[in-house]
Amino acid sequence: MNVVIETDRLLLRTFTEDDAPLLYELNLDPEVTRYTLDPMTDIDHARKVLVEVILPQYALYNHGRWAVHLKPGLEFIGWSGLKYIHERNETDLGYRLIKKFWGKGYATESAYSCVQYGFKKLNIRQIIGRALPGNVDSIRVLEKCGMRSVGEEYIDGLLHKTYQAINPAVHQ
Ligand SMILES: CC(C)(COP(=O)(O)OP(=O)(O)OC[C@H]1O[C@@H](n2cnc3c(N)ncnc32)[C@H](O)[C@@H]1OP(=O)(O)O)[C@@H](O)C(=O)NCCC(=O)NCCS
Numbered sequence: 216m217n218v219v220i221e222t223d224r225l226l227l228r229t230f231t232e233d234d235a236p237l238l239y240e241l242n243l244d245p246e247v248t249r250y251t252l253d254p255m256t257d258i259d260h261a262r263k264v265l266v267e268v269i270l271p272q273y274a275l276y277n278h279g280r281w282a283v284h285l286k287p288g289l290e291f292i293g294w295s296g297l298k299y300i301h302e303r304n305e306t307d308l309g310y311r312l313i314k315k316f317w318g319k320g321y322a323t324e325s326a327y328s329c330v331q332y333g334f335k336k337l338n339i340r341q342i343i344g345r346a347l348p349g350n351v352d353s354i355r356v357l358e359k360c361g362m363r364s365v366g367e368e369y370i371d372g373l374l375h376k377t378y379q380a381i382n383p384a385v386h387q
Contacts, residue, residue, distance in 0.1 A: 216289075219281055222328045225321060227281040227295060230269050234282060235262035237291050246314055250350035252373075272298060278337060280309060283325045285316070292316040295325035297333050297342065306333060308344040308380075310356060317352070323359045330360050334382040344378040345370065354378075 220227040230238070239261035241247060248254045255261050272279030280296035293312030300307050310326045333339040344362050346353040354376060362378035369375070 216284075220325075220328045220332050222324050224286055225292075225325050225328075226284045226286060226289065227325060227328065228284065229273055230265055230280065230282050230294070232262060232265055232270070235259075235265055237282070238265060238294075241293055241311065241313055244314055247311060250347045250353065251311065275299070276306075278306075278333065281329070283312070283321070285321070292321060295322065296329050297339070305343045306339050306341070308342050308357070308360065308362075310353075322352075322356050326356050327360045330362075330380055334380075334384065338385055339382060340385045341379055341381045344380075345375040346378075347373065348376055 216226070217229045218226050219229060235258045239255050239258045242253070242255040242261070245254070255264070269280050276299045278297040278299070280294045280298060283292050283295050284290060285292050291313075293310070293316065295310040296308075298307045298309060299305075308326055308329060310322045312322055330342055333342050342362075344357040344360070346357065348367075357378040360380065362380045365377050365379045367374055367376055
């Protein structure tokens with residue numbers, strides 16, 4: 216297990232291709248993909264997302280979406296992490312947990328640690344977070360991570376609320 220971040224209750228590690236079943240099961244729950252609108256069709260689909268989207272980010276940018284495990288038993292609870300979006304030249308904060316792990320502060324604990332890692336270890340200048348207006352739990356996570364609202368914008372034809380955190384240690 217290649218652990219990247221450790222918090223009080225969680226470990227964040229890099230995904231591997233072998234995690235396709237975990238990723239598929241996470242996305243099987245329609246409540247989990249209700250606002251992300253990206254259900255997976257089968258394990259091969261999950262493997263394709265890992266190989267083509269998630270894993271390349273680690274090599275290219277030294278960050279990415281990381282698998283989140285609960286200490287001390289190391290149960291997989293979802294993912295959290297940063298993603299560089301080339302078309303917009305920005306680093307995006309994202310998170311997604313299995314439903315039984317919602318409402319325990321794990322999303323915020325993992326997401327906050329990713330923001331701090333991005334700022335302190337990677338010297339990223341600013342991190343963006345986006346959520347559909349109805350995804351109030353996600354918006355709360357962004358706010359609890361210290362991000363501030365910078366307005367609304369259409370992404371892929373859907374209105375999103377956009378949040379931003381600026382690295383206090385990096386001069387703009
Ligand atoms: C978005 C998502 C990750 C939010 O998860 P969450 O569990 O609601 O978020 P948090 O980790 O902040 O936990 C929330 C609650 O846990 C509670 N909690 C319980 N124990 C806690 C503890 N020890 N520490 C902190 N909070 C705790 C808090 O009261 C908090 O609620 P509050 O903010 O109203 O006070 C989750 O709904 C999800 O996975 N959704 C599907 C995927 C998705 O939509 N992702 C975002 C796309 S933009």
